Amino acid sequence: METKTHHKMTLIEKILASKSGKKFVRPGDIIWANIDHLMTHDVCGPGTFALFKEKFGEKAKVFDRKKVVVIPDHYIFTQNKHAQRNLQILRDFSKEQNLPYFYDAHSENYKGVCHVALSEEGFCLPGTILLGTDSHTCTAGAYGSFATGVGNTDAAFVLGTGKLWFKVPETLKFVFQGQKPKHVMAKDLILQIIGDLGVDGGTYRSLEVGGPVIKALNMEERMSLCNMAIECGGKNAVIEADEVTLKDIEGKAKSSFQVFESDSDYKYTYKKEYIGEKLESLVARPHSPDNIIPAFKLGHQELTRAYIGSCTGGKLEDFKAAAKILKGQKVKIDTFVVPATTKVAADLEKETFDGRPLLQIFKEAGATIGKPSCAACLGGPEDTFGRANDAQKVISTTNRNFPGRMGSKLAEVFLASPYTVAASSLTGRVTDPREFVN
């Protein structure tokens, strides 16, 4: 029963209330919400489309063709027959359904890593619900949206109905006060949170991240932070939209949106404050993203490979950071550079640091450049670019270091920021980037 007192809600509760036609929701409520956008890719799209047809009929049409986004990105540049067949399944379905937002592989429309493409193309919007058949869909929370990963069944259900059930998550609040040191990146902030919560500390919960350090981050850095919320089990992460957000989406928003803010006097059951000045460059050691240690304490750790890429660490800002350190230097270990999208790849040629295009800086440093896609972040087929096929010790800007994640079970993966990965590529050991940046 409605009471007369004004109910306090978080930003995420407000989005879920508005999308389920309610004035008020509280953590634990089961709701049915209308979905603004559903994204799928080549790994989960084929199964999702098959299930959609099985359940809604061979001739069924998707609930709204302008709300369905198909972005092949995982297994693009491989000879694997099944993978190529799957790209064709996306093509056939998108054609049959006349989907306007299909970014086909090996075409002029090709983008690459879905989470970065979703931002470039204006699908990440404040106050909206974005679902994707990929756990890193939470990346879009950087825009003040409720964005989360779902499986094929949920996606097929949304394709048919435009809605889905949710249990309203409890919100954990993180505030980063003050200013962060220059050598510390958003990746370090989220590794710190994951280290503190543990790999399941955020399970079923929403992570709301704010404070002056966050306000000072550009959109891509905010995306890196929200991207890894899933690595502590989080349902989503969210950053309140502000003028930086609105400027980013100006002219590219694919639908209407609404900016929500958490009520200032909301009583969070969990709230943690960090002092920006005390933050460190971190590394997550094998085989868990919460196994963190400051980079300067791991200087003895030898490495065989460096990898800069993925939805987490393959955006233009990530490469700008790496280029700052690599300019005029030579890498000591095999170093792979994989731009997330075709736009990022094009920007690497245009964007300069100290008068030199980023791409040239990487080539001169001795790095190997790959084509835009998820590539070796998740291993993939054996012929995937940069895949760790044996007992490599990889330092990587990606998001997971589970056993076998980048290919071989014998490989060890160390997760770190683009600064830390670039600095480490020059020394062949885990290297704190502060002396390179400051």
Next chain:
Amino acid sequence: MEKIIKGKIYCLGDNIDTDQIIPAKHLVYKTNDPEERKLYGRFALSGLPVGHEYPFVEKNENESVYQIIFAGKNFGCGSSREHAPLALKVAGIKIVIAQSYARIFYRNSVDGGFFPPMETLDPISKDHSFKTGDEVLVNLEENFIEKIKTGEKIKLKSLGFIQEIIEAGDLFTYAKKKGLTNEK
């Protein structure tokens, strides 16, 4: 929904992620092709670290000799791939019991109608004697798992809201029952 499930258990530790349940290179097989689908069973849990005591599925087999998984915390963490519960189901898993689950895996298990993801009522203590290969009985009326030979029991949580979806079969049948969809 079967209320009494008997079978052999396969024991696992904490944080078994979806890359271990079904490594990414296998995510290319069609889920709706009867022959290709079998490969998900063949490679189920093939990503467990080197040195794991017993293989879950023997080489070149598509089904496991185990029907029940008994795992620790945060089972199914990582990716949203529904191929993970699918692979376990195709391998012959009828039910998973864990101390806790990562939420996407949990949702997928329920909404996709693969198997009930049961949680233990209390944190799994170190002194239980359940081990891989034991014959067990899972009772979903009274919510416990029992080692048949010794009668040792561990209590399970009741399912709550999601029981309705599991009873219905999957999300589609549940929604249809509730009049939420007009699917065929």
